[in-house]
Amino acid sequence: MLKLENVCAGYGKSQVLQGVDLEVRPGEAVALLGRNGVGKTTTLRTIMALTPLSRGTVTFEGERLDALPGHKIPRRRIGYVPQGRRIFPKLSVLDNLCLGLTRAPTEDQLGPIFERFPRLKERLRQAGGTLSGGEQQMLAIARCLIVKPKMLLLDEPTEGIMPKLVAALREEIRSINEAGVSLLFVEQNVPTALAVCSRVYIMEKGVISHETTSADLRANPDIIHRYLGVSM
Numbered sequence: 670m671l672k673l674e675n676v677c678a679g680y681g682k683s684q685v686l687q688g689v690d691l692e693v694r695p696g697e698a699v700a701l702l703g704r705n706g707v708g709k710t711t712t713l714r715t716i717m718a719l720t721p722l723s724r725g726t727v728t729f730e731g732e733r734l735d736a737l738p739g740h741k742i743p744r745r746r747i748g749y750v751p752q753g754r755r756i757f758p759k760l761s762v763l764d765n766l767c768l769g770l771t772r773a774p775t776e777d778q779l780g781p782i783f784e785r786f787p788r789l790k791e792r793l794r795q796a797g798g799t800l801s802g803g804e805q806q807m808l809a810i811a812r813c814l815i816v817k818p819k820m821l822l823l824d825e826p827t828e829g830i831m832p833k834l835v836a837a838l839r840e841e842i843r844s845i846n847e848a849g850v851s852l853l854f855v856e857q858n859v860p861t862a863l864a865v866c867s868r869v870y871i872m873e874k875g876v877i878s879h880e881t882t883s884a885d886l887r888a889n890p891d892i893i894h895r896y897l898g899v900s901m
């Protein structure tokens with residue numbers, strides 16, 4: 670479904686990605702793990718054509734995304750939830766939800782969102798910035814879901830969220846995947862990544878250094894320690 674082959678990209682003279690190969694198959698949830706600064710966010714930005722690619726290819730459903738202008742990529746039904754939940758704090762929840770739409774939302778678009786995130790429905794007229802961190806993250810995800818994407822790229826959705834809310838958010842993300850949306854999931858919280866995803870890529874210094882399954886990582890926590898420096 671989504672395939673990166675030998676992707677090299679960076680900022681000016683600094684090459685961050687040095688030949689990334691990864692793949693997400695239809696319906697899969699795949700985690701991209703790695704220490705700070707190895708290039709996880711840059712990988713997602715490169716898929717969305719927000720960071721220019723200098724070599725390699727990004728293919729989505731057989732079509733080369735790297736040849737498309739960036740603004741066309743969301744229309745290919747890939748949603749991107751950037752790191753640090755970029756919602757607009759002064760806009761209402763409803764206006765934040767509708768940002769990606771060219772016309773007023775239909776009942777068919779809003780209904781499933783409200784069913785999934787009842788907290789947002791209760792707070793539609795409230796300014797986005799007054800939501801809790803977890804609610805803002807839900808809003809950022811809901812904004813992508815409203816256009817019914819086939820795939821979501823999620824960049825550390827549980828970062829800085831109260832532990833109590835992390836479990837609920839994790840369940841929501843899992844249920845989005847179960848509803849058929851493929852996921853590429855960057856996450857520092859390893860238990861959350863393993864709970865949601867079946868396959869895992871580990872990135873080190875701009876390349877994928879290890880590829881495995883969540884089951885394998887659960888059985889061999891020493892791998893997590895070796896590559897990520899955290900214990901489970």
Ligand SMILES: Nc1ncnc2c1ncn2[C@@H]1O[C@H](COP(=O)(O)OP(=O)(O)OP(=O)(O)O)[C@@H](O)[C@H]1O
Binds near residue numbers: 685704705707
């Ligand atoms: N806009 C930018 N201009 C220049 N360098 C950048 C820019 N954004 C990121 N970098 C650099 O690229 C490298 C990879 O950054 P990236 O944000 O992809 O890492 P990451 O794996 O997502 O890290 P984290 O886990 O901290 O979010 C870092 O060295 C970072 O300083």
Ligand SMILES: [Mg+2]
Binds near residue numbers: 709710752
């Ligand atoms: Mg990042």
